[in-house]
Amino acid sequence: MNATDTAALAHTALEQEIAQLVIDTLNLEDLDAADIPPAQPLFGEGLGLDSVDALELALALQKRYGIRVESDAKHARDHFATVANLAAYVASQQAACAS
């Protein structure tokens, strides 16, 4: 099993945290962080979130991690596609802020 396969199944600590944040922010009480695999699409087909959910999520992420989510629509769409992408985005933004 290579690194990519592992990433698709298990959460990193940050992914776990973000999955929980998604659940708390959007009141998905019937779900558990483990129910949102890192690679599962959050929007449309996957978890079924919509643009207002995304806005709510972006607001929560910004507050929690002290980052700024830029409004570049094309990239935002990628960053918000999955929990894994969100974790990578948050990590990169935090690194950018720290430097």
Add this chain to the structure above:
Amino acid sequence: MNGAPAREPHWAAQKERGSFALMWLTALAVRRLGRRPLTPVLYLVVLYFFVFGRRARRNVRQYQSRLAAWSGRDELRPTTRRVFGQFMAFAESLLDRLDVWRGKLGMAQVQLHDPAGVRERLRASVHGGRGQILVCTHLGNLDVCRALAELEERVPLNVLVHNRHVAQFNRLQSAAGDRQLRLLQVSEMDAALMLDLSQRLDRGEWLAIAGDRVPLHDGRRVVVDFLGHAAAFPQGPWLMAGLLRCPVNLMCCLKIDGRYQIRLEPFLDTAEWERGGREATIARWAQRYADRLARLCLLAPQQWFNFYAYWQLADEGGSDADPRRAAR
């Protein structure tokens, strides 16, 4: 816009805004020369606008007849005199706006109707506490509220405007006073804006946003019944309240018997929606708002300053389910 030919331009893009600009020029001249010598000039401009603004005239007539039918009050039915009266009321509101910015119209001349004590909460948030949302309307004279909030109450009030022209007009007019309004030009609700607004609320600032006009570039609208007919209202204020989880109050300023009356009332104590029930909740709030607005129209029937085709439903509805709009 590429709508059907029969469609009228959106309010923000109407040609008749040119006539409004003419009124504004006059109003600014009033500022230099004083109100009295220029009042007849402004009336002439209004007369011109009335005679040649066929579309605006028709829209006012439609509003008046719907208000009359909905309320069952025959005396509100449109006549040429009553339609003209609505144009005159608008001209008067322009003059009053300048007065208030010049400090000639103060809190002492204004009657406050605030049975629930919203004003106390507004004042209290200056000394800590979270801000709230004020949903405003184009019924009556909004600027009197804004100006008094800024000048007399020293309340940090952020006014959200959708349109560049509105922003310019407002700047022009607040320049007539010695203070700048905090105007936030909002073209679309995005993550950065929401964070900014959220931080402002946390600092105790309040947000004022119009609840009765659908912005040009934001497709988030909800169709409600207003005065007995379907009209598109914006989702913006309600979405914002839900996302920012903050209480909503209504504010309007009506001129009744020659005297301004500011009305403040709580509207939503907690803006929350159930998972999966957001659309329905927003539609319910918007409908309740439209119902309240209709009642307020009866207090000052001629101060409805929406001169565009109010009941025209736009066909370009924005779908919230489109992930391409995600996080924008």
